[in-house]
Amino acid sequence: MPAEIQTLATHDAPHESRRTSPPLPEPRGTLSRLVVDTLRGGGSPGPLSLDTHDADPYGDDLQLALYLLYELHYQGFDGVREDLEWDPELLGLRRALEGRFLGALRANCRSTDSAEQALAELLVEPVGYSPTSVSHHLQRDGELWQLREYAAARSLYHLKEADPHAWVIPRLHGRAKAGMVAVEFDEFGAGRPEEIHAQLFAELMQDLALETAYGYYLDAAPAEVLATVNLMSLLGLHRSLRGALVGHFAAVEVTSSPGSRRLAKAMRRCGAGQAAERFYDEHVEADAVHEQVVRRDVIGGLLASEPGLESDVVFGIEATGFLEDRLGARLLSAWRDERSALRTPLTAAA
Numbered sequence: 001m002p003a004e005i006q007t008l009a010t011h012d013a014p015h016e017s018r019r020t021s022p023p024l025p026e027p028r029g030t031l032s033r034l035v036v037d038t039l040r041g042g043g044s045p046g047p048l049s050l051d052t053h054d055a056d057p058y059g060d061d062l063q064l065a066l067y068l069l070y071e072l073h074y075q076g077f078d079g080v081r082e083d084l085e086w087d088p089e090l091l092g093l094r095r096a097l098e099g100r101f102l103g104a105l106r107a108n109c110r111s112t113d114s115a116e117q118a119l120a121e122l123l124v125e126p127v128g129y130s131p132t133s134v135s136h137h138l139q140r141d142g143e144l145w146q147l148r149e150y151a152a153a154r155s156l157y158h159l160k161e162a163d164p165h166a167w168v169i170p171r172l173h174g175r176a177k178a179g180m181v182a183v184e185f186d187e188f189g190a191g192r193p194e195e196i197h198a199q200l201f202a203e204l205m206q207d208l209a210l211e212t213a214y215g216y217y218l219d220a221a222p223a224e225v226l227a228t229v230n231l232m233s234l235l236g237l238h239r240s241l242r243g244a245l246v247g248h249f250a251a252v253e254v255t256s257s258p259g260s261r262r263l264a265k266a267m268r269r270c271g272a273g274q275a276a277e278r279f280y281d282e283h284v285e286a287d288a289v290h291e292q293v294v295r296r297d298v299i300g301g302l303l304a305s306e307p308g309l310e311s312d313v314v315f316g317i318e319a320t321g322f323l324e325d326r327l328g329a330r331l332l333s334a335w336r337d338e339r340s341a342l343r344t345p346l347t348a349a350a
Helices: 003-009 030-040 060-071 082-086 088-108 115-122 134-140 144-158 174-187 197-207 223-237 239-269 274-305 307-336
Strands: none
Touching (some): 030 088, 060 223, 082 088, 115 274, 115 307, 134 144, 134 239, 134 307, 144 197, 144 223, 144 307, 174 239, 197 274, 223 239, 223 307, 239 274, 274 307
16 A cells, blocks of 8 residues: 555544535536525525526536535535525526436437346446446556545545435335335445445545545536536436436446446555455445346336336436446546546645
């Protein structure tokens, strides 16, 4: 293990990353500034009217504004009133931003595959090295600074990893609900707080000499990162999108095991530390089992009782892949030019 990381990695396990709420970030445009100013001011003095029709649905401004509004349903922000979670003006603005984002996703993801076909495509692994795969790159050529950037960026996802999927549980029943709860039980540590996957990721971050506080890297995260997190929240918060949320969940679980195997090898090759290795080792084993449960019970059970949701399941799978591909292109393009993929480069490891 590199000396600059070894000292930090031998410290005690980090405190719960969500013990405190993060501060509000810096705005990135008109939309996010309106949200930040409204939250900082304690609410809106009147209707929040702002035209969203010309906003880039995948751009920094809209994605940050949407992320901030969604975060009110999770941990909130330091100094922001908790009852703003249900402020009608903020909810109205969120609906407009969601419409722009969801409309763009539907335009970009128009697969006519069946759910079975969409899942089968996820199971096809490339033969040999894939130049468009982040995990392939990190396994073969990745450097420690790139692993640190990857972990910092993905922390916005992994420190809340299972939470948005849990919102679908009250909207399922029978076999689909039982299968979903079984997988989520593992994600939440099977009753052991030290085994919660979000906690394991915080320990991975500690091995990589990164800050483990929830939301710490929000300002550094590009829009492509925010969009992957916003998709989970969008699908999880709407009952009408429960089929798409199940599709998202399936895409994550089906592709996790082989990708995690490559990332575990990348951590070992770069000497990232035992906790960094363990997070991905855990996902290799657990998600191989989860894949079967998700395909057979969650999706199979859902479509047996609500066959009309099949196109939504496919949309969830397609949208997940679409946004992950955009994020992968951002990371690989920057790294191959030997530059940071983050909005703010990380400081050197202490």
